[in-house]
Amino acid sequence: MFGNLIWMIFGGLISAISWFFIGCLWCLTIVGIPVGLQCFxxxxxxxxxxxxxxVREESGFGGLLWNILWLIFGGLELAVMHLFVGVILAITIIGIPFAKQHFKLALLSLVPFGARIVPSNTLYMDIR
Structure with a gap:
C-alpha cells in the first residue's frame, strides 16, 4: 500500500526498529518477556x-496488572508522544491519514496487553 511506503520513508521504519530494539532489551530478562512481546x-x-x-480482547486480571505496570514504566509517555504527533499532523490536510495512524499507535501504546492487531477488512466478532 502506498500509505505504508510513505509512512516508512518518513519515520515508520525508524520507529519500528526502535520498538524492536527496546523489545529485545526487555526480553533479556525473564520478567520482561511479556513487555518485550508487546513491544514487538x-x-x-x-x-x-x-x-x-x-481490537480489544479480554485479558483478565493479569492483563490489567501488566497494563498498569506498562503505564507506570513509560506507556503513558509513549501514548502522549503519539497523540502529540497525531495532533500536529492533523492540522495539515495531507497529514490527516498519518495522524489517524498515530492515534491508533497511541491507543496501543497506552494499553497493549489485551489488544490484537487485525487486518482492516476483517470482520471481528467477540465470542464469549
Missing amino acids: KIAKLSLMPFGKDV
Whole structure:
C-alpha cells in the first residue's frame, strides 16, 4: 500500500526498529518477556499501520496488572508522544491519514496487553 511506503520513508521504519530494539532489551530478562512481546507487536504495527486495526480482547486480571505496570514504566509517555504527533499532523490536510495512524499507535501504546492487531477488512466478532 502506498500509505505504508510513505509512512516508512518518513519515520515508520525508524520507529519500528526502535520498538524492536527496546523489545529485545526487555526480553533479556525473564520478567520482561511479556513487555518485550508487546513491544514487538507495536513494532509490527509501527512498520505498516495502514490497513490494520487494533481490537480489544479480554485479558483478565493479569492483563490489567501488566497494563498498569506498562503505564507506570513509560506507556503513558509513549501514548502522549503519539497523540502529540497525531495532533500536529492533523492540522495539515495531507497529514490527516498519518495522524489517524498515530492515534491508533497511541491507543496501543497506552494499553497493549489485551489488544490484537487485525487486518482492516476483517470482520471481528467477540465470542464469549
